[in-house]
Amino acid sequence: MIDPVLLSVLRGRFEQVADEMDATLFNAAFNPIIAEAHDASHGFYDATSGDTLVQGKFGLPVFVGAMAFAVRAVIQYIEDNGAPDDGDIFLFNDPYDGGTHLNDFKLVQPIFNDGQIFCFAASVAHWHDVAGNVPGNYNPAATEIFQEGVLIPPVKVVRKGIIQKDIISILAANTRLPMSMHGDLNGQLAALRLGEERLQALITQYTAATLHEVLTELRQRAKAQMQRHITELPDGQYHATDYLDNDGINPERLTINVSVTVAGSKLTIDFTGTSAACSGPVNISRSTTEASIYVALKHIFCDVAANAGVLDPVDIIIPEHSLMDATSPRPVGGYTETILRVIDVIFVALSKAAPEKLNGCAYGTINALSIAGHHSNGSRWVMFSFFGGGHGGHPEGDGLSHGNAPISMATIPPVEILESRYPIRFTQWALREGSGGPGMHRGGLGGLYEIEVMNDARGFLFGERGEYPPPGVNNGQPGALNRFSFDGPGETATFSQRPPMISKMTGIELQCGQRVRLESPGGGGYGAPFDRPASAVAEDVSNAFISVQQALDDYGVVINADGSADDAATDAHRQRQRA
Secondary structure (H helix, E strand, O other): OOHHHOOOOOHHHHHHHHHHHHHHHHHHOHHHHHHHHOOOEEEEEOOOOEEEEOOOOOOOOHHHHHHHHHHHHHHHHHHHOOOOOOOOOOOOOOOOHHHHOOEEEEEEEEEEOOEEEEEEEEEEEEEEOOOOOOOOOOOOOOOOOOHHOOOOEEEEEEEEEOOOOOHHHHHOOOOOOHHHHHHHHHHHHHHHHHHHHHHHHHHHOOHHHHHHHHHHHHHHHHHHHHHHHHHHHOOOOEEEEEEOOOOOOOOOEEEEEEEEEEEEEEEEOOOOOOOOOOOOOOOOHHHHHHHHHHHHHHHHHHOOOOOOHHHOOOEEEEEEOOOOOOOOOOOOOOHHHHHHHHHHHHHHHHHOOOOOOOOOOOOOOEEEEEEEEOOOOOEEEEEEEEEOEEEOEEEOOOOOOOOOOOOOOOOOOOOHHHHHHHOOOEEEEEEEEOOOOOOOOOOOOOOOEEEEEEOOOOEEEEEOOOOOOOOOEEOOOOOOOOEEOOOOOOOOOOEEEEEOOOOEEEEEEEOOOOOHHHHEEOOEEEHHHHHOOHHHHHHHHHOOOHHHHHHHHHHHOOEEOOOEEEEHHHHHHHHHHHH
């Protein structure tokens, strides 16, 4: 039996190493999506199975499950091609093996001890541009992976500690921004180098056998914690269905259906009834689906350690050839939109079993926006960014306003960074009044962004929630829909144009001085709106979170001329509405 104090110390040491790897890349990367938004992750993985052992706290949790598949792809490569050497590092971005999409480059390094692989260290990060039809690679018109970017299978980018310049040349030739690629790759290599140094120091101090014992125990404890949490849920079967606006090619909605079965300490998550794989790029691979399930469960049972034990008591059923089982060459570039919907349906389903543990759904789209053009000297610029929205109301209070998507610990790139890097300026960056879903605890507010281009440019949007708003739970109401608009030819600040596919569009022609406008959704509410205290509603009006009319229509609260709530009139109005 391992000493509990030593177990706690080594758990902290492992997590600290992964956190240092995160920080190393964030400080070194050239790309603001990594350096500022933290769209990356690091961890250690089992030498035999590829299962997650440890992950850093500051990267993207969605990479936990996906990176286990990436490491397994490297293990398969080793089985097919022979044992690696000390100092080898594998690189690839295959979304069908490693999950997610082509921008996410995975670097996997075997860590040796006494001539044997002790474990794998891995780094994954979102590179700024990897060729394809659209700068930044979120191409809503893609019908196959080849239109989204360059696909690299597992290759050795480092052999016995020596960087392979021919591989680097291929990568540089397949990006619009080679300098960014060099900086991001070197940052990932530096993170892996630090991780190896720190891990070898731990092995020297505690022995490999002790570390193996600790890692095994941490997984078993995570599994036991999950089993206890599941046992606390009432047995039964709980359903939820939600939709994607469209796939960017065809206007028909796409269904995400889940049935969650609780039976003792076992959880079964079944996506039977989900739409078949589609023409456009909102498909996700099986590994990405499992990763999004992991994220949803970690949101609900947040005290469980971040390792493979989280999914040990969970059976997952994913229909073959469905939207959530993409195989080559199905496009997967907009995977973020679909995994957010997977998280939402799990939240809604389990809210029927344990409303005291669940929150309303977050805004449900990263609103991937690319604006690209040429500087006056002819060099290219590509602004790719994602944008915030409201999080769901929860049992303890209102949802977070203008937060980032719940698939990550990433942050929204600051306006100062974007304006300093690209010939654009934000004429608005504000909270969106009235966008939070009504509830006893209100959903957080979405954002309102207006961007003016200072050079002629083209825009590309990949969003969602333009037709189906973020649901509330436990009688909470949905948040506002997503809205995107832009200036028409010869117009400025009119925002007269809307995408024909509601939330997705390519080739938006923008002349110097023209603007685009993005109004992101708020989060879903928690609990019945009429149960919200009238004083809290009056405060929302005072803060311009909602209007006086919304206070009456959504919450049944009558606001006096001085901004206070009229308690008697409110009680009477609510009673009439309930009758």
